[in-house]
Amino acid sequence: MLKNKGLFRGLTLLGLILAGSTINAQIVFEKGTWEEVKEKAAKENKPIFVDAYTTWCGPCKWMAKNIFSQEQVGVYMKQNFIAYKMDMEKGEGPDFAKKNNVVAYPTLLYFDAEGKMIHKGIGARDADGLIELCNDALDPAKQLASFIKKYEEGARDKDFLVTYLGVLSDCGEDMEAPFNTYWEKTSDVEKQTAESLNLMAAVTHRFSDFKSPITQYLLKNRAAYEKVTSKEDVAQLLENTYAYGIWTVAKMEDKKEAKAFSKELLEVFPDAKKEFKKRLTYIKATMETPPDEAKIAKAHGQYLKVARSWTELNQAAWDVYENEDDPKKMKEALGWVNRSVEIDANYFNLDTKAFLLYKMKNYSEAKKAAEKAIEAAKAQGMDEDSISTIELLDNINAKLGEADSAAKS
Structure with missing residues (x-):
């Protein structure tokens, strides 16, 4: 709003105050080093919320734009936490990620006022989901740290182990020792x-x-x-x-x-006999040092002709989407993703198909694929994963709108 100079000049003093309060309602992330943030937390006796992100992470960007900017989230965070953002690939990030086992993005971390990690969550979530996670971090009965302490103190009953393993899985933490105990008891x-x-x-x-x-x-x-x-x-x-x-x-x-x-x-896996040798040849080619890119490409192409894995066909098509502009290669990739969809239609390959068709400027078909991908995400309980597809659909509709306008003029 403040970028519109004409509107800015016309704002009354009350308007300026309201505009300022809206801007300040979003999460205000602390500046400075991690040590400085911990010092402030200790001084104010407040826990710390850390958004562990990377610049290339789509869900991280979505949360920053659509969730951290919401008034209810900003007010909640200000009341309950010292908020901090850290890029896991710059400055203190890599060491911080290693120390706190950050392997997926975004990872949402919670520390007590002394800087000890008490809880974490992996993946993007909406405003209600974020506040729910924050409430769990504030509740000693639900904190990851509390479960770890109970386990270390000897808690081994099956009900506890099942709950504990679920918490460890949600937090991306090592499950092996408690799982082995659970397995022996069942x-x-x-x-x-x-x-x-x-x-x-x-x-x-x-x-x-x-x-x-x-x-x-x-x-x-x-x-x-x-x-x-x-x-x-x-x-x-x-x-x-x-x-x-x-x-x-x-x-x-x-x-x-x-x-x-x-x-x-x-x-x-008897059904794999047809593709086994070609897949093995391709994998061995990728392991050679130095790599022979021509040999790898040839082996990969031969393997994809008989591939039975929807995931690999989908990944191959996505790699072309990300790295190629050659219409011939994109057409070949479309064939791969179509086969992937035939094997098992799901959010992931329908999403790839939508993005690929968009890049090929086939907007009408891209729209169909994007809508199917979003429907599949809902059916699979993956609404939050479809954020980028929803944004793609907006772009597709804009392109179709432009084409429609041009046709009418």
């Missing part, structure tokens, strides 16, 4: 639930280790888990197991060992 009936499957996926990084006892337990009891979730959910988790399994084979120097492990892997 029966097969208790293990074979959707709740346990979520904990299993979190502690194994989505079953990335084929040899892990937890992964092997899932494979042995696959039908039971399909009953309590769905065949699609379990298949998606096991696709990760297969993908990491091939990487394991590619890294093996002993040919007999690699052959034996490949056989074991394909016995579990």
